[in-house]
Amino acid sequence: MNDTRTRYSGPIKQAGIHPHSLVEQGFASDEALAAVLDRYPAGLFDINLYDYDEAGQVSLRTGARGRLNGAELLSAIQQGRLWVNLREVETGWPELWAAAMAEFRKVQGAYPGLQAVKNAGQLILSSPKARVPYHFDAAGVVLFHLRGRKRIFVYPGDEAHLAEADMEQVVSRQTTEELPYSLAFEADAQVMDLEPGQALTWPIYAPHRVENLDRFCVSLSMDFQTWPSRFRNGALYTNAVLRSRGAQPRMTDRMAPPELAARWAASLALKRVGGLKSRIAHFERDFEPEIGAADGAGALRA
Secondary structure, rough: OOOHOHHHHHHHHOOOOOOOOOOOOOOHHHHHHHHHHHOHHHHHEEEEEEOOOOOOOOEEEOOOOOOOOOOHHHHHHHHOOOOOEEOHHHHHHHHHHHHHHHHHHHHHHOOOOHHHHHHHEEEEEEEOOEEEEEEEOOOOOEEEEOOOOOEEEEOEEEEOOOOOOHEEEEEEOOOOOOOOOOOOHHHOOEEEEEEHHHHHHHOOOOOEEEEEEEEEEEEEEEEEOOHHHHHHHHHHHHHHHHHHHOOOOOOHHOHHHHHHHHHHHHHHHHHHOOOOOOOOOOEEEEEEEEEHHHHHHEOOOO
16 A cells, blocks of 8 residues: 555555564563553553454444453453553553664654654553454554564555544544444455564554454554644544534645644644543443453453
8 A cells, every 4th residue: 555545645655564672572471461461550451352243344342450360361361352452551561661662763764754743552462363443543553563463454544445524533532443344445455464573554544454363462552643643633623523513624635734733723722622522431341351251251240
């Protein structure tokens, strides 16, 4: 996939793989992972189960951290069908974050003109048969893979695959990151298998989905914002507010940088006054991890 297939041009023109050294530094061992699971703040856990129908449409169940210790939780993830996301690695595991930022700077150097102004990370531990549905990230991403094998499908960022009205809903937190999906999209996918010690980049906003290849997987997903992405995200938020009030705002790919910057400034004011309240602040959690339970998901205990 190249720059001509996305509306949001930037320094990263197509998906590419880069080496990294996080595996050799010991961050993906059972011992290291069990220890970090023991101490990671429960409020920073996202524990999900995705189910798919024959048309590839997804339904989501969310779980609670539960009472397992770190080694037990790791075992439940390795045996089940769970997708566990540890948010804010920069505070939850600062040693990993420092090492990952050093690797990020190497990747950033491969793309002239790429200048991140903000980074954030999430450590993803996922079961051998876990799959992540078709979605997009409202940021640039470097996916540092540490353990197992993943297959990543990256799609064009045009209106057919990534409608701006859907982007507005995600950026304004009216919906989660999952996007409307059709099996016909598969004809347009760039498919890559990722091994430990490899990091994947793709054009900003490009829709993608992920399948584990029958192995427990560990990855660090590092989001980064640039000033152009900040401006566009702000414009998308402002457009979402306008659309919610019956307007028909212009698409952001038709806006020059000064207009994007003005809409970003407007988004700051709109957020201060509660322009749109988040609809995804709270999920109904209906399971917790359990060793030996179907999919690794046991009954939610009081």
